[in-house]
Amino acid sequence: xxxxxxxxxxxxxxxxxxxxxxxxxxxxxxxxxxxxxxxxxxxxxxxxxxxxxxxxxxxxxxxxxxxxxxxxxxxxxxxxxxxxxxxxxxxxxxxxxxxxxxxxxxxxxxxxxxxxxxxxxxxxxxxxxxxxxxxxxxxxxxxxxxxxxxxxxxxxxxxxxxxxxxxxxxxxxxxxxxxxxxxxxxxxxxxxxxxxxxxxxxxxxxxxxxxxxxxxxxxxxxxxxxxxxxxxxxxxxxxxxxxxxxxxxxxxxxxxxxxxxxxxxxxxxxxxxxxxxxxxxxxxxxxxxxxxxxxxxxxxxxxxxxxxxxxxxxxxxxxxxxxxxxxxxxxxxxxxxxxxxxxxxxxxxxxxxxxxxxxxxxxxxxxxxxxxxxxxxxxxxxxxxxxxxxxxxxxxxxxxxxxxxx
Numbered sequence: 001x002x003x004x005x006x007x008x009x010x011x012x013x014x015x016x017x018x019x020x021x022x023x024x025x026x027x028x029x030x031x032x033x034x035x036x037x038x039x040x041x042x043x044x045x046x047x048x049x050x051x052x053x054x055x056x057x058x059x060x061x062x063x064x065x066x067x068x069x070x071x072x073x074x075x076x077x078x079x080x081x082x083x084x085x086x087x088x089x090x091x092x093x094x095x096x097x098x099x100x101x102x103x104x105x106x107x108x109x110x111x112x113x114x115x116x117x118x119x120x121x122x123x124x125x126x127x128x129x130x131x132x133x134x135x136x137x138x139x140x141x142x143x144x145x146x147x148x149x150x151x152x153x154x155x156x157x158x159x160x161x162x163x164x165x166x167x168x169x170x171x172x173x174x175x176x177x178x179x180x181x182x183x184x185x186x187x188x189x190x191x192x193x194x195x196x197x198x199x200x201x202x203x204x205x206x207x208x209x210x211x212x213x214x215x216x217x218x219x220x221x222x223x224x225x226x227x228x229x230x231x232x233x234x235x236x237x238x239x240x241x242x243x244x245x246x247x248x249x250x251x252x253x254x255x256x257x258x259x260x261x262x263x264x265x266x267x268x269x270x271x272x273x274x275x276x277x278x279x280x281x282x283x284x285x286x287x288x289x290x291x292x293x294x295x296x297x298x299x300x301x302x303x304x305x306x307x308x309x310x311x312x313x314x315x316x317x318x319x320x321x322x323x324x325x326x327x328x329x330x331x332x333x334x335x336x337x338x339x340x341x342x343x344x345x346x347x348x349x350x351x352x353x354x355x356x357x358x359x360x361x362x363x364x365x366x367x368x369x370x371x372x373x374x375x376x377x378x379x380x381x382x383x384x385x386x387x388x389x390x391x392x393x394x395x396x397x398x399x400x401x402x403x404x405x406x
Contacts, residue, residue: 001311002349002356003267011304014242018301021203022242027210033084033101034069034077034211037136037406043067043212045219050329052368055351059367061224062324062344063216066335066375069406071128073288073374074212074236075192079120079129080136080406081208082190082201087113087137110138117142117187121167121174123232123288124153124377130190131162136406142187144178146171148283148290152378170280172292193233193295202235202297209239216369217247224369226360228310228350230258230342231266232289234298236373241305253369254307254360258346260284264311265294266302275299285314285385288339288374307360312345318385320344324372325386325393335390337382340374 013019020026034040044064052060065074088099091112103109116139120130127143134141143162145154146169154164165181167174175193182189194202217223227244231237237257244252257266262284269276277293284290320341324334336344347368350356357363376382376390383389 001261001264001267002353003271003309004359005270005303005306005308007270007273008304008307013304014301018203018297019242019245021207022210022239022301023246026207027214027243030077030081030208030211033081033088033104034208036084036101036104037069037080039069039406042215042219045216046332046334048327048331050327050331051323054328055348056364057362057366057368058364059222060370061216061220061368062334062370062372063212064334064372065212066340066372068212071125071132071406072377073125073128074209074371075125075129076132076406077208077211078192078205078235079126079190080133082204083118083130083133083139084137085204086118086188086190086201087116087139090116104137113137113139116140117185118190119144119178119182119187120190121145121171121178122149122157123171123290124149124156125288125374126192127157127162128160131157131160132406135161144174144181146174148287150378150381152380156377170292171290192235194297199297202295206235206239206297209236210243212371213240213243214247216371217244220369222367223248223251224253224367226362226366226368227253227255228258228343228346228368228370229255230289230339230346230371230373231294231298232291233293233295234266234302235295236371237266238298238301240371242301245305255305256346256350256360257302257306257309258342259309259311260286260289260317260342261311261313263290263292264309265292266299267309267311269294269299270303270309286317286339286342288337289342308356310346310349310356312342312349316345316349317342320348322386325388333393334372335375335382335393336372337374337377338385340372343370343372
């Protein structure tokens with residue numbers, strides 16, 4: 001299903017502090033903290049000329065977050081960064097001065113971190129990032145996971161020292177339980193979704209995501225005309241969208257938000273003109289995007305800046321995974337998980353829809369940017385859906401995916 005954002009012209013721009021946090025200054029601040037991570041490097045930007053030609057496009061580029069900080073997901077940029085900022089902010093409060101990110105590993109800073117506990121709800125990737133960030137700075141992490149999250153994803157979080165708490169129900173149920181327990185015990189919630197009275201930390205998480213957007217925009221040989229970006233609660237979609245506005249201004253590309261048909265909460269919200277909760281139904285294979293209610297912060301950004309919304313089928317995500325795994329001609333292989341391939345699924349869905357293709361002007365002059373937001377975060381599931389063992393695919397990116405320090 002494709003929905004053109006007819007409310008875009010009438011919707012007010014996001015509040016100025018959101019655009020500031022997700023603009024050039026926000027990206028620079030996040031980058032300064034992430035530079036303290038030993039594995040911090042730009043992730044690859046792949047050109048896929050053969051696939052672009054087959055789809056009738058001028059160019060197709062994919063920003064590959066499967067290499068990010070050894071965590072195989074863009075989420076490292078948000079969760080780990082937010083943890084570092086929270087510890088630094090506490091140190092600044094106690095010391096009465098601004099903290100330099102280079103101090104993050106100092107004994108004095110780690111002593112402060114040791115008394116802090118970070119908690120979050122997760123479908124997998126965000127929890128892994130929070131746990132890794134907590135281990136890096138020396139604080140405790142407790143990760144709430146709903147019953148649908150696979151054991152391999154839980155094990156990946158535990159490998160970084162995260163204490164796993166299983167919650168009956170959905171992702172949204174785990175968000176509620178994490179907040180309840182944090183309030184009871186005095187822990188700090190590091191959520192990638194916002195709610196009334198809780199915006200600063202989710203905005204910090206989103207600010208971290210501007211790093212991948214900024215890297216991609218700098219690496220592209222020409223500005224993109226279109227960006228297809230997937231969404232769960234909408235954090236990375238909003239960050240990419242707002243940063244595109246900061247970089248390109250009125251010439252910003254057309255941005256299309258991609259969600260699973262079974263969890264299209266941003267599309268439903270755009271249609272209703274307000275934050276809307278969709279019914280929990282069958283689980284989606286795009287597990288990292290399985291959210292029933294968007295983050296109000298994220299919706300505030302995309303409702304006024306996104307060109308459209310597309311909900312994709314289960315089969316289309318699997319087809320997209322295989323397109324990346326079995327490239328045509330000289331195109332490189334990209335290891336994209338079920339959620340990581342959703343952007344390509346959204347692009348192909350719109351190309352197959354005459355109305356979407358026409359409205360979005362997806363023709364031979366279109367220069368499309370996608371984000372592979374995760375690699376094979378569940379190797380067994382990846383092999384089941386593609387018939388390929390991801391461990392056998394040569395990796396040429398800048399960092400190892402082995403468990404270790406960020």
